[in-house]
Structures are given as structure tokens and as C-alpha cells.
Amino acid sequence: MSAAVEISAGRAQRPPAEVRHADELARLRAGDDAPKPPGWALSLRAARAFIVGDAKLGVARKFVGDPSLIDRALVSLATSRGLLLVGEPGTAKSLLSELLAAAVSGDSTLTIQGGAATTEDQIKYSWNYALLVSEGPTERSLVPAPLLRGMAQGRTVRFEEITRCPLEVQDCLLSPLSDRVMAVPELPGEAGMVFARDGFNIIATANTRDRGVNDMSSALKRRFNFETVFPIADFDTELSLVESEATELLRRSGVTAPPRRDVLEVLVTTFRELRTGRTARGDEMERLSAVMSTAEAVSVAHAVGLRGWFLNGAPGSAADLVSCLAGTAAKDNAEDLAKLRRYLEQHTAWRTGQQWRDLRDARRELPGG
Ligand SMILES: Nc1ncnc2c1ncn2[C@@H]1O[C@H](COP(=O)(O)OP(=O)(O)O)[C@@H](O)[C@H]1O
Numbered sequence: 001m002s003a004a005v006e007i008s009a010g011r012a013q014r015p016p017a018e019v020r021h022a023d024e025l026a027r028l029r030a031g032d033d034a035p036k037p038p039g040w041a042l043s044l045r046a047a048r049a050f051i052v053g054d055a056k057l058g059v060a061r062k063f064v065g066d067p068s069l070i071d072r073a074l075v076s077l078a079t080s081r082g083l084l085l086v087g088e089p090g091t092a093k094s095l096l097s098e099l100l101a102a103a104v105s106g107d108s109t110l111t112i113q114g115g116a117a118t119t120e121d122q123i124k125y126s127w128n129y130a131l132l133v134s135e136g137p138t139e140r141s142l143v144p145a146p147l148l149r150g151m152a153q154g155r156t157v158r159f160e161e162i163t164r165c166p167l168e169v170q171d172c173l174l175s176p177l178s179d180r181v182m183a184v185p186e187l188p189g190e191a192g193m194v195f196a197r198d199g200f201n202i203i204a205t206a207n208t209r210d211r212g213v214n215d216m217s218s219a220l221k222r223r224f225n226f227e228t229v230f231p232i233a234d235f236d237t238e239l240s241l242v243e244s245e246a247t248e249l250l251r252r253s254g255v256t257a258p259p260r261r262d263v264l265e266v267l268v269t270t271f272r273e274l275r276t277g278r279t280a281r282g283d284e285m286e287r288l289s290a291v292m293s294t295a296e297a298v299s300v301a302h303a304v305g306l307r308g309w310f311l312n313g314a315p316g317s318a319a320d321l322v323s324c325l326a327g328t329a330a331k332d333n334a335e336d337l338a339k340l341r342r343y344l345e346q347h348t349a350w351r352t353g354q355q356w357r358d359l360r361d362a363r364r365e366l367p368g369g
């Protein structure tokens with residue numbers, strides 16, 4: 001084989017949801033006798049079971065949250081409006097959009113990543129220049145981007161972080177959403193109009209921390225149903241999610257020791273307190289400006305486990321946690337690091353348990369300490 005890069009799905013660090021959960025999807029499809037919207041791979045009921053789990057069918061819960069949110073999201077996708085998931089960073093908006101696309105279309109890879117430099121070409125279509133020069137604009141020289149492909153194939157298109165794109169670029173979704181058609185004026189005759197097939201719709205995500213949804217034209221807003229995704233409210237629910245996700249990530253990284261429960265309890269408590277600015281016993285405290293989301297807690301728990309295992313041959317400890325927290329707290333500004341230090345000095349002494357004492361003692365490991 002001469003290719004410089006060998007492409008093999010088996011070695012992907014994180015295959016798409018429809019590959020990760022192919023068994024569950026196949027089982028759900030086989031037992032699915034409920035009515036399906038035109039162009040959908042699963043009924044709404046089966047799609048919901050895929051996302052929130054169903055113990056009887058042996059389907060794991062993948063998104064933790066209000067199941068009625070999933071119902072509303074699925075209903076939106078069956079209408080002619082797009083779905084816009086809004087919320088704080090790290091609340092699983094991207095995960096949810098991936099799971100929805102995998103359930104509805106069996107494919108979550110038609111994805112546009114929004115950013116300041118996103119162009120219409122990356123959303124709609126571009127050209128193979130060699131072919132364009134030799135044979136002009138033809139269907140062969142056309143290179144479809146996710147939106148055109150989703151329309152032509154009747155699939156869900158994902159648009160991540162849509163509000164990070166310039167307004168004029170976002171507005172190229174207007175006619176695909178309202179008239180369900182995209183013009184390709186370079187192509188002659190009928191080929192110049194691409195009509196969306198059944199099953200096509202758009203799931204976009206937007207962070208309230210970035211520029212927010214104010215940066216969207218009101219014409220485009222009207223073509224989306226908005227759903228807010230909230231952080232996990234309950235401590236035990238957040239703890240068990242962090243535990244199961246971190247255990248799986250560590251296993252994939254070659255760490256055989258599962259994370260320590262007592263260390264994870266400290267980790268989740270710390271995250272919740274630094275996020276809300278209030279301790280478990282009700283004391284007011286400074287909150288960090290860095291995002292202390294559940295997603296961030298999972299990735300810190302992963303790092304803690306890696307650190308413990310590869311540096312000391314043991315599960316991650318409270319001292320490892322302090323080192324890893326420094327990386328989160330140093331992201332936004334230097335002041336956060338000082339706040340973290342004050343938190344460890346002032347709000348850990350009253351708690352019981354060796355792990356809290358270890359956490360307090362390890363504050364000297366913070367940079368500049
Ligand atoms: N409610 C939730 N259900 C499942 N996983 C969650 C939840 N909240 C956070 N997570 C964690 O966050 C990760 C996904 O975060 P992501 O989708 O990137 O968030 P966002 O797009 O909102 O910034 C998941 O893999 C999981 O570890």
C-alpha cells in the first residue's frame with residue numbers, strides 16, 4: 001500500500017457513535033415496530049431508548065438528563081424546523097447531537113465545525129479544481145460538503161458551535177431550512193437545484209459562554225426550535241457519570257486500575273463548589289471563571305488516573321488531583337489559580353477523610369506555590 005496515511009476505523013481513538021454503539025443500534029432496529037417519520041432509521045421510541053437507555057433491551061444510558069428533553073428534540077427533528085441545542089460548555093450538547101444523528105440517520109459524521117474562519121464552501125459545496133479546469137462545472141467536479149450531502153441523502157446534518165460563524169455564513173442555512181432546497185447556480189439545468197430528501201434536518205449547537213445566540217439573525221432563529229441543555233443538578237448522578245466515563249477512558253488508555261471512589265468524590269465536590277461559588281455546607285466562596293463542567297471533570301478524572309498509574313503505578317490520589325486541577329484553573333486567567341489555592345486553604349480543613357487532608361497538603365504543588 002502506498003498511501004502515506006493508513007486509514008483504519010479499528011484504531012480510531014474515538015469512533016463515531018454509530019460505530020461505538022453498532023450492536024445496540026442493530027438490536028433496536030430489529031425490534032422496532034413503532035411508526036417512523038419518513039427517511040428515519042428508527043422510530044422516535046427506539047431513538048429515545050438509544051439515548052436515555054432501556055434496561056430491558058440491554059441498551060445503556062448515554063445521556064444523563066430529563067428524558068422529555070430528548071422527546072422534544074426528536075419531535076423537532078421530525079418537523080420542518082431545525083434543532084438548536086444551547087447551554088453552558090461541557091453539558092453534552094455535542095454528545096447529544098451526535099447521538100441524535102446516529103439514531104435518526106444512522107450517521108453522525110455529516111458535521112460542520114463552526115468557527116470564525118468557516119466559509120460557505122465548507123458548509124455547502126466546493127469544486128475539484130483539476131476536474132473543474134478540464135471539464136467545467138459538472139456533477140463530477142462538484143465536491144459536496146455536509147449540508148449538500150445531508151440534503152441529497154436525506155440525513156441529519158450537525159452544525160457545531162454555529163454562533164461562532166459570521167452571521168452571513170450562518171444565513172446560508174435559510175433556504176435549506178425553509179424551502180428545503182439549495183441552488184448550485186454553476187450547474188446547468190435541473191442539476192442546479194438540489195431538493196432535500198425525507199430525513200434531512202439540521203441539529204446545531206451553541207454555547208452561552210461564547211458569543212451566545214444573540215449573534216444569530218432573527219430570520220434564522222425562527223427556523224430553529226431552541227432547547228436548553230442544563231448541567232447535571234444532582235451530586236450522585238454527576239459522580240456516577242464521572243466514575244463510569246473515567247473508568248472507560250482509563251481502560252482505553254491502558255490503565256488497569258479503576259479510579260478511586262474517594263478521590264472522585266473529592267473531585268466532583270471540588271468541581272461543583274468552584275462552579276457554583278458555594279460549599280456543600282453552604283459557605284459562600286469565590287467561583288472560578290474557568291468552565292468547571294462535567295465534561296471537564298471527566299477529563300480531569302482521566303488525567304488523575306493516568307498520572308497515578310504511569311508515574312507511581314497506583315490509582316490517582318488527591319495529590320494527583322491538585323496537579324491536574326491546576327491545568328483547568330490556569331486556562332482562563334492567573335487569578336483562577338490564586339482562587340484555587342485559597343479554596344484549598346480555606347475550605348478543606350473542616351471536612352473529614354484522609355483524601356481531603358491529602359488535597360489540602362498538596363496545595364504546595366500548585367505552580368508558584
Ligand atoms: N448530561 C450528560 N450526559 C452524559 N454525559 C455528559 C453529560 N454532561 C456532561 N457529560 C460529559 O461531557 C462529555 C461531552 O461533552 P460535550 O458534548 O463536548 O459538551 P458540550 O458540547 O456541551 O460542550 C461527555 O462525553 C460526558 O463525559
Ligand SMILES: [Mg+2]
Nearest residue numbers: 093094160205
Ligand atoms: Mg460542544
